Amino acid sequence: LVPSLTEAVAVTAPGLLVGATDWCSHPADLAVERVGGTKNPDTARIAALAPDLVIANEEENREPDLAALRAAGLDVWVTEVRGLEQAFSELHRVLVDGCGLARPDWLDAAERAWHQVAADATGQRRSAVVPVWRRPWMVLGRDTFAGDLLTRLGVHQLYADHAERYPRVPLEELRASGADLVVLPDEPY
Template identity: 50%
Template sequence: MLALSPDLVVANKEENRELDVRRLREAGVPVWVTDIETVDGAFTAMRRLFGEALGWGVPSWLTDAERLWAEPVAPDGRRMAVAIWRDPWMVVGRDTFTGDVLRRLGLVHAFADHRDRYPHVDLADLDTAALDLVLLPDEPYVFTQEDGPEAFTRVPTALCSGRALTWYGPSLLTARQALAAALA
């Protein structure tokens, strides 16, 4: 990375190791570290990145995405979990961007109050009548029609785009509609 002589490296607290960030900074490379827990937090961080750090001004897609996600949605009421890994099973827990996306879609996030952000759970904790749906995204674990849904006998599952569920950026323009379609 140093050979590229970047003007700025954008890192994320969850996705990048602190050691790597420290080494880049020690080498004189400016590093912008994000720590995103909500959709609004993502919008704020992106506004600061584009406006303050890069001096580019706010892109129109960001303003459009903010408007889309500000629109109220009727409560869906379905209690659900998002599996993010298998063997061992892991789910989205508390204080996550994904959890806020679920809330903004009117869903009840079953693991929102768990002490961990990405807890390990037993399959029995997911395949239970206490849930209305388990969402199976295609990242970080690549759940597919053949790998994931077959593990569940008591609760319905839905496959979805991991990008729509977990990425903040231009994908937020289409994420709400894509997730609504997957949840239908």
């Protein structure tokens, strides 16, 4: 029920997935049953597929949907990713512990690459604001995966110290923020 985790499983073990959300667009040729969105999955359809494991995320998926899947007798694992190191450990947990796969080489390569990025991150820092939703406008705040990645790339996220993880910010304030960069997500909002 999480597009990024769908991609990780599909790349690691093609054919293992039986279902994915309508938003799971990678790999492009993923031919599995579509089960609705991350926020509105068709829990009856998922239960009918009888998967060994349902993979979810604490931010992407709603607790009532996960409870319905558990009530249908399904094993549901919920991931939490607030930073890069946690992303690596959750990917290992899902792929190795949850799916019973060998640790993929690409995961080790990704860890090495990010450690090299951290070693190379020097120079002038740029500032950024990252809108993640509109109506109302919301931006990345504190304690987020994307914010952690930006910091590792040498980008100062203007709302990183905000009390909320995803603060609502008036558009006028965003325009006046003085950010060097505006980083936009690639998903529809």
